[in-house]
Amino acid sequence: MQMMEMSDELLRLMRTAGKVAVLTGAGISAESGVPTFRGKEGLWSKFRAEELATVEAFMNNPQLVWEWYLHRRELMNRVEPNPGHQALVEMEKIFDDFTLITQNVDDLHRRAGSENIVELHGNITRNKCFECGRPYFNEITLEGGKIPCCECGGRLRPDVVWFGELLPEGALDRAFAASQRAELFFTVGTSALVHPAASMPIAAKRSGACLVEVNLEPTPLTELADYAFHGKSGEILPHLIERLTDDRKVP
Secondary structure: OOOOOOOOHHHHHHHOEEEEEEEOOHHHHHOOOOOOOOOHHHHHHHHHHHOOOEEHHHHHHHHHHHHHHHHHHHHHHHHHHOOOHHHHHHHHHHEEEEEEEEEEOOOOHHHHHHEEEEOOEEEEEEEEOOOOOOEEEEOOOOHHHHEEEEEOOOOOEEOOOEEEOOOOOOHHHHHHHHHOOOEEEEEOOOOOOOOOOOHHHHHHHHHOOOOOEEEEEOOOOOOOOEEEEOHHHHHHHHHHHHHHHHHHHOO
């Protein structure tokens, strides 16, 4: 379905819906220029993400892992939220019950202005203690090659979910609850392959939600979706919001 073929029925559903959930993946951030971090630059070309983003890597060489994450943070600071992120901010203002579930750790949704966000994989801008889990709000530096420590003595780590770790239970509970009560569920920029996030649109559909896919290309979810828009989320979502707000202005 092309962008301009916006269904009147979908717009009608959006005008009457009160409960909406959105699941976003790497695709929406890619439109801002967020790198995939598969190790293609300089020093990091020798490593794969799966070799650095693990508990084992941190235990064996915490300085190397921190150097990689500080490099990633520097790259993140160079990118900005795009029109797709901004459209989701506007969507949150429209619906009474709106939950934004994201698999991304780049903080772009929050920087754009979204508020009710469930971060399934954590947030690369935050830190926490490896031992006690307490958040740490000061800036991280590696002065003298030392890893900064928590008040409890544990080493600090990025507040992200590493390979082999479980997703935060509270975040999962909130995400599935929002999915199951949603009247409209959007998937944006996600392949719908990585579980448990991939099961959220299915849970929403089984609970009676209208399922809308926005992605550059078809995914395994496309056949299940009630509406599928294939193209850039930074073009499709603003167009959808524009149509919706224009219709709401009509007496």
